[in-house]
Amino acid sequence: MAAAQLQAAPSILRRKQVEARTGLKKSTIYDRIKAGTFPAPISLGEKAVGWIESEIDAWLNARIQESRKAV
Secondary structure, three states: OHHHHHHHOOOEEOHHHHHHHHOOOHHHHHHHHHHOOOOOOEEEEOOEEEEEHHHHHHHHHHHHHHHHHHO
């Protein structure tokens, strides 16, 4: 049962990982967060934030779907 709980735990991505995954730079990420068009990070501590991997994956999949509809 502990193994099942461990697999269900969310994965956290740090900013550099989010940049690499999305192809967006720091300023663009934060501009889009402010505009409400990109997932907001969660606080990991006093000076650390991270993004929930599944939210980034969902955002990427939505971008793919939108681009396929446009063609």
